[in-house]
Amino acid sequence: MSGHDHTHDHDHDAHEPLVIEDEAGNIEGQILADALQTLLVERGLIAPGEVRREIERIESPGVHLGAKIVARAWVDDAYRERLLKDGKSAAAELGIGVGEAQLIVVENDAETHNLVCCTLCSCYPRSILGQPPAWYISKAYRARAVREPRAVLEEFGLAVPDDVRLLVHDSNADMRYLVLPRRPEGGEGLSEDQLAALVTRDCMIGVSVVAPVA
Amino acid sequence: MKPRFDAGDRVSVLELGKAGHIRTPFYVRHKSGVVLRRCGAFLNPEDLSVGNVGGPVVPLYRVGFAMTDLWDEYRGSPADMLCIELYDHWLTPAAPEGAG
Amino acid sequence: MTRGYHDIGGDAAGPIPIVELPWLHWEKQVEAIRNLLGDGTRRMMSLDELRRGFESFGEDKYRTLSFYRRRIEAMIDVLIEKEVFTREELDAAIADARARWEPSPPCRS
Known part of the structure; x- marks a missing residue:
């Protein structure tokens, strides 16, 4: 420079x-x-x-589509497996069209946390989450998420324990990514629709987790 | 073009010295990682960016890199990984880990 | 080593600006027009052509324009390059559009 x-x-x-x-x-x-x-x-x-x-x-796609996919995966193991194998086909089963080439769904569990970003521009699964939030397209998020993801997550209020493996996905080409968050504690008695209402955009990007059900 | 690599293969990212529109970020060039999966074959964005839609298609892979291999001062777990999509022509076979 | 000014993964940067901004009408227009120009019947501009536009129009412009301004400026550059219209024709259209705005500035109170 x-x-x-x-x-x-x-x-x-x-x-x-x-x-x-x-x-x-x-x-x-x-x-x-x-x-x-x-x-x-x-x-x-x-x-x-x-x-x-x-x-x-x-204007019509939005977080509700991603949330519907997540909630179905939480209540239906066979669906969850199909979703992890081929996100686009599994979304289509629910009548949700993925406009992008492929949707790769990455699953959080006790050992793994996933975070999605795009360093080169602002690739984002628009057909199931709508437009990306302003911070996602910011220079700061694009620059830092791949280098100091744990510090970035702390700024979002999420501390990932050191014994949890962090996977950062730079969506730089033809795939788009959706994080399948962990099903919250305490939600056992909830219906699929009630579960879907708990799923936020940030959880599906990976900067947040689904809060336990009180 | 048949995919040259498959899941589990170790690969290194080339520095092709290309100007213009490319989708291989600087921070992975000359780095080695492991192919996570094949993603199919797609028109090369380097062609698409200049209006050439005639192909050929190029195999695309998801490749995982240890964060500690990308960044000297990385703070986190040694198991932390960066996953990114790379087109076939940017990759070359790498020696197995530990073989130098 | 070639590295574009847009290729910022790993760069130092300040805190994440954790803000939510409204998606404005003109920004939706920009996205809609690009989608239409790139659709299966028109195939006039791929996403990669659009990206090439803002990756090559200069670093100062890239750093100082907002996300959607970058996209519309890049789209215009590519369309002029493809001789869909000239810069002069665009300037005339901008003057017309501006004239529609100026007689009655927006009321903000």
């Missing part, structure tokens, strides 16, 4: 963990997006209304 001076750039230092647009930046973004959309519609490359419909399509 030496050799030339980024004197004009010192307001944005190299360690800025997350660039967030201010109000003016968001208006500029809106103007750019509108201009681009108008041009593409004028060129006949996108039909009027198509962007709106696509937005509706990408």
Whole structure:
């Protein structure tokens, strides 16, 4: 990085963990997006209304889909085995379409904890968890999760004991990853739907675990 | 292209010196790890990035690296592992662990 | 050794900014337009072409633009490269879009 001076750039230092647009930046973004959309519609490359419909399509997936998969795996061992073998087919069994090439489900247990990140950009299982959270796409998470994952997890309030093996998955290419969290203590009497309600996004990324049922 | 490696094989990551869009991060280059599984074959992102969708497809593997092999000062369990996907042309066979 | 400025795995960085931000309309538009351009009928822009766009438009830009701004700027670069439109045509469309905003600035109170 030496050799030339980024004197004009010192307001944005190299360690800025997350660039967030201010109000003016968001208006500029809106103007750019509108201009681009108008041009593409004028060129006949996108039909009027198509962007709106696509937005509706990408808005609909969310954490509930991942949670449904997890809860089924908790109550049905045979399903769990199919899920770990082929995530995409097992999701399809529940009517959940995985748009990405393959879904690899990684299972937490007493000896193993899994954490998912993407160092090169922001690969994320969008078709079952929706859009990634802002911190997932931050420079700080992308840079540090592969090098000091235990320190990163501590910042999320999760201390992984030293005798638990930590697996960090850098989703850098065609696979996408979903963490199958451990079933919480105390949830024995709960229905599948009640279990699904306990599963959070962060548990399926691996920065959290499912809280015990009181 | 048939996959050259299978689960359990030790591999080293090459430094191909390629400019442009590549999906092999710097931090695994010249490092050795173990193939965890085959992932199928996919169009090479290096081709896709310049609009070449004509193939060929390249085998993709998940490879596991000991964290302590990646980072000198790693804090954690010696069993901690980094798992990442690597395309066939970035890999070369590595000597078994302990064989130098 | 070649290492892109986006290839930051292992770099030093500050604390994780554990924040949740709303997904704004223009950001959804950016994702939707990219999906449409890359879909099975159009095949005009793969995800890897988009990535190549923001991995090659310069480090200062990469570091100072937000996630979705990077993506729209990269998409525009690739579309101009493919001669779908020119920079001048885009600038004219931006001027039109800006004019629609400026007569009545958004009320924020």
